Amino acid sequence: MLSIIEQIKQGKLWDFHGGIHPAENKKISNQSPIVSAGIPQELVLPLKQHIGSKGDIIVSVGDKVQKGQALTQGDIAMCVPVHAPTSGTVIAIEQRTTAHPSGLSDLCIVLHPDHTDTWGKKKTYADYQDRDPAELIETIRLSGIAGLGGAGFPTARKLQGGLGNVDILIINAAECEPYITADDRLMRDYAEEVIEGVRILRHIISPKLTIIGIEDNKPEAIKALEQHVTEADNILIRVVPTKYPSGSSKQLVKILTGREVPSQSRSTSVGVIMQNIGTAFAIKRAIIDGEPLIERVVTLTGEAFKKRGNVFAMLGTPIAYLLDKFGYKADKKHPRVIIGGSLMGFTLPHSNVPITKITNCILAPKRKELPLHTYEMACIRCSACADVCPSSLLPQQLQWYAKDQNYDKCEEYNLQDCIECGACAYVCPSEIPLVQYYRQAKAEIWARSQDEMNAERARQRFEAKQARMERDKAERENRFKKAADSRRDEMAKTGGNDAVAAAIARVKAKQAAAKADTAEVKPAVAAAIAKAKAKQAASAQGATSESQPDNSEMAKLREERKRQARERKAEKEATANNQPAAENDSKKDAVAAAVARAKARKAAQQTGTQAEVEAENVDPKKAAVAAAVARAKARKAAQQAETKAESAPEPVVEAENVDPKKAAVAAAVARAKARKAAQQAEAQAESAPEPVVEAENVDPKKAAVAAAVARAKARKAAQQAAKEQQNIEED
Incomplete structure (x- = not known):
């Protein structure tokens, strides 16, 4: 064989x-030799004119370049550089529309030719x-x-x-x-x-x-x-x-x-x-x-061109320049400019698109020359597309899945084997633009695969980083361990001790000593804490008992004041209506005055004694405040008693019974004794020691309650003294 x-x-x-x-339709453009298209006023050079990655720009705006000079560079096989098609100046590096079915823009180098066409080094x-x-x-x-x-x-x-x-x-x-x-x-x-x-x-x-x-x-x-x-x-x-x-x-x-x-x-x-x-x-x-790739042969064909043929066009030449130079006359109803042939080409969004390395034809047909297929109808399942597919695919099923965006099924039916020749769309009686569906589906599948690849690369980078960190940690720990072992070996050889172990031992000894000291002091501290808690409990119990003071005494005082007011009012009315009562026995009045003065002294003494007793049971600071209030009220009560005693009408007695001189002397003696008793009570109250307490041990609420109680007791004593004095006067 x-x-x-x-x-x-x-x-x-x-x-x-x-x-x-x-x-x-080849004879309309292959009858004349290839000619040069000339140098346009501007060249637009996309960085990506091939399958693969873009190169890195190595020129800047304003740079002068020579013909054949590299404008980009790359170090990988899938990256090929772009060269200057002629000598000139780089005037811009910006986004421009490129020759692609999407009509999107891409980064381009814009070159302004100087029309000298000066070659660089070859x-x-x-x-x-x-x-x-x-x-x-x-x-x-x-x-x-x-x-x-x-x-x-x-x-x-x-x-x-x-x-x-x-x-x-x-x-x-x-x-x-x-x-x-x-x-x-x-x-x-x-x-x-x-x-x-x-x-x-x-x-x-x-x-x-x-x-x-x-x-x-x-x-x-x-x-x-x-x-x-x-x-x-x-x-x-x-x-x-x-x-x-x-x-x-x-x-x-x-x-x-x-x-x-x-x-x-x-x-x-x-x-x-x-x-x-x-x-x-x-x-x-x-x-x-x-000579690098700076120009290529491009076919200019279609009935809309007056001059048809093939030209050597510099890469980056705007298609608008070729249309103007070779007599393009747009169709009135449906003007079209197609890059590529009638089956695999695509219509441009506008003519300001540059020639690239893969541009082999510019087709400008009239409406009758190449009819528009704009009326897509439903598939009639004639299977003509499958019969003409050179890749033995099923275009009908692929179109359904692409239209439904079922890209997994598209891949299952080998959409990537489609060469986009357009044979299926050419024979379709329903005028379905099959190739357009396939191109869109391919773009989506490619984008999805790129996302998956990026995610996988990110995962690999993360895992590599984690592994590197673990490896570094293990190496670091191993290095520290080796250093410690070598230090111990060296100290063992020299007869010394391990410095780290000695330091640890010293720290442990200090900690043990601190614990021993704490254990010795602990009983005293515990006793102090117990005492403090007992005091706090007693204070809390006292505060609880005093938090609701007994107001019954105050109510009695108010009732007594009201009764005294009623009696004074009645006395005044009786005095106004009747003549002064018969003069009492002068001896009785003198005795009554003496009794009143004695009771006033006793009340003052009782007030001082009560203040001393309360000072023993009340918080020292509270007692100091209450004592000061009590002294003030005692002074006031004594003064009122004295005033009433002095203002008491001296009894008028019969001459035959009382010696007037003796009565005056007795009254003066009584007043002097009353004043002396009041002064002594005040002195005793002032001389009472005021305890000094620490601010932190005084409860403000307890002090306020104690002061209120002291004031109530002082008022009660004063009222009792005044009442007794009034009773004496009434008698």
């Missing part, structure tokens, strides 16, 4: 499932056959080359993945999509450089067989390539039938080799590596001429 390579050399071809044959490898493949791959990466067929996969990364893993190199020259003729004209006009680029790829990959796959609708390009291929090149030009999408990577591999690329895998998994014909041309320019 012949091997695959032998079958290929014998001209065997295979076929893939599905496919369509739409109108090609690094060439004319002797590339003597160079190591890794060095050439790095040069390709630094030249910013990505796949120019439309996918934009970094070429250097693809070549690295194919080293030693592939035996067949395929150069994709099929260019199967309608309207696009960029590769066709490139092969016609620059066939020699294209073949030289293929030779460089063969030198890097070292495959067993190299195949250039081209559709049979490009006879001029086939002829041009055959003129520059020699037998020593070991390059086969294989012409395949025209069928869309035969230019897709997996489908072309199946046609040329018969190998089926597995789901969600690349062609390198079956020993095949594929590069676009435009990429081979860019590699030749980078290795042989030292």
